[in-house]
Amino acid sequence: MNAPKPTSSAIPAGERLGFWAFIAVSxxxxxxxxxxxxWSFANSFKPAADALANPAALFSKAxxxxxxxxxxxxxxxxxxxxxxSILVAFGTIxxxxxxxxxxxxxxxKFRFPGQSLIFVxxxxxxxxxxxxxLTPLFLILKMLRLQNNLFGLVLIxxxxxxxxxxxxxxxxxxxxxxxxxxxxxxxxASQWTILRRIMLPIALPGVATVAMFAFLNSWNEFLAALxxxxxxxxxxxxxxxxxxxSGIYGIIDWGALQAGITVTMVPxxxxxxxxxxxxxxxxxAGAVK
Amino acid sequence: MASIIQGANTRTDAVQMNEAEPKGWLxxxxxxxxxxFITGLFIIPLIMTVWMSFYNWPLLGRAKFIGFANxxxxxxxxxxxxxxxxxxxxTVLVTAAIMIVAFPxxxxxxxxxxxxxxxxxxxxxxxxxxxxxxxxxxxWLLNPDSGVFAQxxxxxxxxxxxxxxxxxxxxxxxxIILMVVWKTAGFTMVxxxxxxxxxxxxxxxxxxxxxxxxxxxxxxxxxxxMRNSLLLALVLNVTSSMLAFDQFFIITQGGPENSTISAxxxxxxxxxxxxxxxxxxxxxxxxxxxxxxxxxxxxxxMRQRPEES
Numbered sequence: 001m002n003a004p005k006p007t008s009s010a011i012p013a014g015e016r017l018g019f020w021a022f023i024a025v026s027x028x029x030x031x032x033x034x035x036x037x038x039w040s041f042a043n044s045f046k047p048a049a050d051a052l053a054n055p056a057a058l059f060s061k062a063x064x065x066x067x068x069x070x071x072x073x074x075x076x077x078x079x080x081x082x083x084x085s086i087l088v089a090f091g092t093i094x095x096x097x098x099x100x101x102x103x104x105x106x107x108x109k110f111r112f113p114g115q116s117l118i119f120v121x122x123x124x125x126x127x128x129x130x131x132x133x134l135t136p137l138f139l140i141l142k143m144l145r146l147q148n149n150l151f152g153l154v155l156i157x158x159x160x161x162x163x164x165x166x167x168x169x170x171x172x173x174x175x176x177x178x179x180x181x182x183x184x185x186x187x188x189a190s191q192w193t194i195l196r197r198i199m200l201p202i203a204l205p206g207v208a209t210v211a212m213f214a215f216l217n218s219w220n221e222f223l224a225a226l227x228x229x230x231x232x233x234x235x236x237x238x239x240x241x242x243x244x245x246s247g248i249y250g251i252i253d254w255g256a257l258q259a260g261i262t263v264t265m266v267p268x269x270x271x272x273x274x275x276x277x278x279x280x281x282x283x284x285a286g287a288v289k
Numbered sequence: 290m291a292s293i294i295q296g297a298n299t300r301t302d303a304v305q306m307n308e309a310e311p312k313g314w315l316x317x318x319x320x321x322x323x324x325x326f327i328t329g330l331f332i333i334p335l336i337m338t339v340w341m342s343f344y345n346w347p348l349l350g351r352a353k354f355i356g357f358a359n360x361x362x363x364x365x366x367x368x369x370x371x372x373x374x375x376x377x378x379x380t381v382l383v384t385a386a387i388m389i390v391a392f393p394x395x396x397x398x399x400x401x402x403x404x405x406x407x408x409x410x411x412x413x414x415x416x417x418x419x420x421x422x423x424x425x426x427x428x429w430l431l432n433p434d435s436g437v438f439a440q441x442x443x444x445x446x447x448x449x450x451x452x453x454x455x456x457x458x459x460x461x462x463x464x465i466i467l468m469v470v471w472k473t474a475g476f477t478m479v480x481x482x483x484x485x486x487x488x489x490x491x492x493x494x495x496x497x498x499x500x501x502x503x504x505x506x507x508x509x510x511x512x513x514x515m516r517n518s519l520l521l522a523l524v525l526n527v528t529s530s531m532l533a534f535d536q537f538f539i540i541t542q543g544g545p546e547n548s549t550i551s552a553x554x555x556x557x558x559x560x561x562x563x564x565x566x567x568x569x570x571x572x573x574x575x576x577x578x579x580x581x582x583x584x585x586x587x588x589x590x591m592r593q594r595p596e597e598s
Contacts, residue, residue, distance in 0.1 A: 103323035110316025136337035220419025238421030
């Protein structure tokens with residue numbers, strides 16, 4: 001109980017020192033986490049000679065888009081791959097939301113025998129990695145004639161987004177107060193009106209989280225895209241990057257690679273910076289389960 | 290007036306009954322699309338994995354039932370055992386490295402300052418970049434001819450010739466671990482941060498007043514109360530590391546001398562390079578059993594509540 005009473009001047013001095021130590025250490029870490037991104041971004045705008053002479057420099061005298069122009073000649077051209085990635089990401093977002101929102105609503109607001117068993121099965125999909133069922137998925141897509149097809153890839157991505165998304169949406173609908181729904185029913189609102197006018201507005205942040213995870217995971221996924229897509233003009237951006245990085249006749253065009261990396265990562269970073277709170281929401285929802 | 294209230298009351302009763310039973314099956318209709326997806330593209334493939342593992346299943350031509358032959362071959366496959374051992378080694382090292390970086394990071398940014406939030410965002414940024422883009426980015430950073438690391442090391446005079454870390458096993462593993470720490474430490478930081486923020490501030494204050502030092506506060510209060518988020522971070526890191534593929538496929542390409550072929554990489558090679566789909570399925574199923582075992586052990590630990598101190 002006899003805590004030594006610090007002198008009045010010691011607290012500010014100590015705290016100030018602590019604050020500056022915090023700043024210094026934080027900046028050191030920030031350099032480690034930020035620099036690779038900045039380097040790659042900076043080099044994508046350098047002419048080849050500058051990039052080779054001084055890769056660590058953040059600015060070069062000459063600003064050039066030649067790397068991006070050379071990326072147009074990689075395979076079908078980078079905009080085709082970017083277009084494929086956008087299609088796949090967009091398809092995954094739309095289908096994931098369309099499927100997981102009603103499912104989350106069903107799990108949150110209805111009770112019927114066997115319901116909890118279904119929920120357990122859905123959640124179990126999170127425990128089992130999709131990498132372990134790729135071989136049969138390949139055969140199933142082939143049977144459905146959806147192998148080497150962007151829509152087939154979307155179906156796979158949606159399936160593996162579903163457990164998290166349904167969990168997220170169930171929690172969002174659970175947060176809608178029962179009294180509010182009952183009041184609406186008394187006023188004569190139909191099931192559909194209640195869902196649309198009362199539940200969805202409250203559950204909307206959950207939808208944003210679901211959509212954001214669907215975007216990032218489908219945009220960045222590599223292994224399934226590598227296996228299921230075989231036509232050069234159907235590749236997504238990560239596959240293009242690997243093709244550039246494996247080089248032609250053993251020579252790797254590092255400049256074009258930088259441009260490709262920039263095209264691939266910048267949308268993710270911008271989206272994250274804009275919608276950060278929805279992302280962290282999703283992570284913490286996973287953490288408390 | 291009275292009749293209106295009366296009417297409202299009976300309505301409420303009816304609604305409550307509706308919620309309980311008759312409309313309950315409507316919920317199933319809402320779930321049907323998701324059930325279709327999960328059955329068709331998860332449960333059926335899962336069953337097929339087991340079924341296919343008993344077959345000699347080429348990409349073209351007839352599949353032939355061969356009983357446990359795939360599993361017997363699997364037991365004697367030295368490349369597979371090597372890759373499993375490598376995956377375990379990688380998992381242990383990378384998980385430890387991530388924890389060692391992410392825990393101090395979480396403590397560092399756990400303060401009610403705007404600036405702390407700013408740094409949190411920066412540390413998290415590599416997490417949203419895909420593993421594919423991150424791997425190719427690090428390939429460039431590491432390359433001896435025009436990479437940043439080579440230039441910085443040469444410029445500082447620390448080395449005489451550009452290092453080629455990908456040409457031998459331990460340096461290759463070390464740079465991969467460095468890259469994965471860069472890419473994922475922010476994720477673990479956020480998980481640990483939720484644990485840190487769950488610790489009541491007055492508990493720490495009380496310990497301070499009782500004269501507990503920084504270390505004993507950390508060991509007696511912070512660590513035990515963070516048990517669950519620590520275990521969650523462990524489960525997530527271990528399972529994702531056991532499934533590592535992109536970085537070994539892209540950066541080391543399995544080399545040098547096939548020493549960095551991970552478990553998923555072996556499955557990929559068996560199924561989609563040699564097109565031995567049956568054998569690939571057997572490997573997949575074995576990996577699945579190992580993974581489910583690991584996560585259920587870890588989750589059992591998590592279920593046990595930490596004792597109140």
